[in-house]
Amino acid sequence: MNNPSLELQIQSLPDNPGVYQYYDKEGKILYVGKAKNLKKRVSSYFNKVHDNAKTNVLVRKIVEIKHIVVSSEQDALLLENNLIKKLQPRYNVLLRDDKTYPWICIKKEPFSRIFPTRRMVKDGSEYFGPYTSFKTVNTILELIKELYPLRTCNYDLTENNIRNHKYKVCLEFHIGNCKGGCEGYELLENYQKQVDAIREILKGNFKESLKEFKVKMQELAAEMHFEEAQKIKEKIAVLEQYQSRSTIINPKTSNIDVFSIISDEAVAYVNFLQIAHGAIIRSYTLELKKKLEETNEELLELAVVELRERFHLTSKEIILPFALDFGDKIKVTVPQLGDKKQILELSERNAKYYRMDQLKQIQIVDPERHTNRIMLQMQKDLRLSLEPRHIECFDNSNIQGTNPVAACVVFKDGKPSKKDYRHFNIKTVEGPNDFASMEEVVYRRYKRLLDENQPLPQLIIIDGGKGQLSSALKSIDDLGLRGKIAIIGIAKRLEELFYPGDSAPLYLDKKSETLKVIQFLRNEAHRFGITFHRDKRSKAALNSTIETIPGIGEKTMLALITHFKSVKRLKLATEKDISEIIGASKAKKISDFYNKIDN
DSSP, rough: OOOHHHHEEEEEEEOOOOOEEEEEEEEEEEEEEEEEHHHHHHHHSSOOSSHHHHHHHHHOOOOEEEEEEEESSSHHHHHHHHHHHHHOTTTSSOOOOOOOOEEEEEEESSSOOOOESSOOSSSSEEEEEEOOHHHHHHHHHHHEEEEEEEOOOOOOHHHHHTTTOOOOOHHHHTTTSSSOOGTTSSSSHHHHHHHHHHHHHHHHHHHHHHHHHHHHHHHHHTTOHHHHHHHHHHHHHHHHHHHHBBBOOOOOOOSSEEEEEESSSSSEEEEEEEEEETEEEEEEEEEEEEEOOHHHHHHHHHHHHHHHHHOOOOOSSEOOSSSOOOOOOOOOOOSSHHHHHHHHHHHHHHHHHHHHHHHHHHHHOOOOHHHHHEEEEEHHHOOOOOSSSEEEEEEOOOOGOSOEEEEEOOOOOOOOGGGGGGEEEESSSSOHHHHHHHHHHHHHHHHHHEEETTOOOOOEEESSHHHHHHHHHHHHHHHBBTTEEEEEETTTTTTTEETTEEEEOOOTTOHHHHHHHHHHHHHHHHHHHHHHHHHHHHHHHHHHHHHHHOOHHHHHHHHHHHHHHHHHHHHHHHHHHHHHHHHHHHHHHHHHHHHHHHH
């Protein structure tokens, strides 16, 4: 470090937990971070060269360090979250929350109204939520409307106004959606019992409502009021159906928040599920764009604090895929088995589906960004020094030892570049020898590219295991290309990836995009090679049978091979069809020859 002022600032930092802020020479905020030990954490930025280029650029720009000391690491985490949202530093994961989320309000008034709103008024009313969409809110309100007749008017239904007959019942009363509290047809006590039941439903507790409806249904049936009993039965069915859709684990599992994370090279997705009485009452997925190669632990820690604050969560227990520390007031559970493990897996599936949807949209509206993301992911997964923008894959085709050939397919930016595909006839190898054949074609391919001053690929993939890879490496070494081009082998059986000099194979996630691109390359090379091999065998077979026909020379033979491609087609052709290619006289000789064989 060549900045004495910066050195002095670092030396004077305390060994306490807190939040640090980096500023550039213009006084603009660059980065906000938290630390258990401010001095150690800040020093770590300046005492080494970082793997990530963005981090190195950030460090070069820092001219001023500010810090805030707090009493605990948990306080530092909360302060960091607030400062990131307030200051929006360039090198931080952005935590924007432009939405105003919907709530369900139980209004503090006689004959409480229940309605959706985006605005919280501090008048003693109860607010449930926030919910992630109005679709969810409307679904819940429709359920409530089916179960309980509530008023929708905004009359001031004080006892005095009702007694003085200030209001008249409306259409909602006549069609059975309201019991007419405005004219005293419904007692306030009975109405508020319904509100209490609705409050429990909004908390995710259906037990009391179901119990009450069943008792009422039995009473009505005992009194021979079968029509009213049937209506209650229908309400029970509606509530049970909604409960069965919502309940996914033991109903005793209550007031728990579940967080999971999946990420790629550029973005992380954190899914959150809120559980009450065994039911999911809220789900949301937060997208975090990485800035400085943040770890999943760092991102999930930030996301948990943000989501708990955003959705006003107060649960004392949270479920996570790995252990994090949020202080003594929050219990962190990392489940291995049982109901809690099941709900964590459900959260992870939600995050994956959300990611898939986002990637599909990006692929459609911004294909270049989609390609860049896959190239970065492949570079990371395959431990490459460069993005594999140009990949070539080799495959040998050698069925029953005949007509050995090889194929080279070329992918550019993750897509086939068919004009660059090449076939190879094996010239220097006698008999079936895949290793020697691979050595030959790899040498010929890159000797030609070097002679013609053509661009070389960033990655070569050999379809085969260690033996095939070793053969290809001999040619790479002979051409002096070792270290200039990355080369790997892929074994067919278990999709193992082999690296030069590494005895242990690499296994990629079966669902990873990197493996899918490699499989596409390998399958394309196999298809391209097999097609060429079949054509060659067909021509060889056709060639050999035509040579035995008396009076048929090389020129005629070539014309027949070009037109009919195979012996089978030539045999099935009529004498007239053949005569159109080589004339009547020679056509008769060929026709007579095949007729004699068949008879």
